[in-house]
Amino acid sequence: MTAHTASSRISFEVRPETSVLAEGYDGIILVTDSLDKLKGTLDVLLTPLQALAEFDESVVKDGACARVDVPANRVVYAPTGPLNRDYDDVRRFADAAASGIKRGLKAGMKSPLLVRAQDQSFPHADLVTLLGALHALYVPLE
Numbered sequence: 001m002t003a004h005t006a007s008s009r010i011s012f013e014v015r016p017e018t019s020v021l022a023e024g025y026d027g028i029i030l031v032t033d034s035l036d037k038l039k040g041t042l043d044v045l046l047t048p049l050q051a052l053a054e055f056d057e058s059v060v061k062d063g064a065c066a067r068v069d070v071p072a073n074r075v076v077y078a079p080t081g082p083l084n085r086d087y088d089d090v091r092r093f094a095d096a097a098a099s100g101i102k103r104g105l106k107a108g109m110k111s112p113l114l115v116r117a118q119d120q121s122f123p124h125a126d127l128v129t130l131l132g133a134l135h136a137l138y139v140p141l142e
Contacts, residue, residue: 014130020044020115025072027109029100031093031129032117033080035060042117044068045075063100065107072113076104083121090122094132101136 019041020028030045032038035053038046048066053059063077078100080092097114104112116129 014134017113020070020072020113022113023071025111025113026074027104027107027112028068028070028072028075029078029097029104029109029112029114029133030075030117031078031080031096031100031115033083033092033119033121034117035077037117037119040118042115044070049075049077063096063103065103074107074109076100076107076109076112078103083119090125090128093122093125093129094135097129097132098136101133 021041021044028045030038030042030049035046035049038049045068048068049059049064052064052066056064058064059077061079061081063079065074065076067073068075078096080096082088083092093116097116101112101114114130114133116126119125122128
């Protein structure tokens with residue numbers, strides 16, 4: 001996929017990955033409602049984020065950036081907040097992804113890996129997460 005701007009051409013690629021251990025990324029944007037969902041292949045992200053949350057309780061609600069022992073070297077935790085209230089919907093994933101991408105850019109990420117922890121709360125959460133992240137990256141030509 002290629003994006004055009006008035007003064008330059010910016011190329012970027014969107015591709016699926018099967019592991020947070022994939023090479024070629026300078027950070028991970030992690031979108032989930034709970035650190036408890038970091039199981040299986042995401043287990044490597046759990047310990048540093050739990051340690052940070054024990055030190056700073058606001059991490060669980062507001063998110064944070066932490067150093068992790070994976071090729072990407074760092075993770076931005078972008079929490080969705082609760083998903084079990086009657087007024088919560090899939091837009092919480094889009095909002096969290098947008099916030100996470102913006103935080104990743106502030107941290108200096110140029111090639112982030114967007115990750116959503118598995119849960120079955122919303123069937124289109126993967127797509128909405130991706131669209132939220134891409135929406136945050138959109139820059140109008142004017």
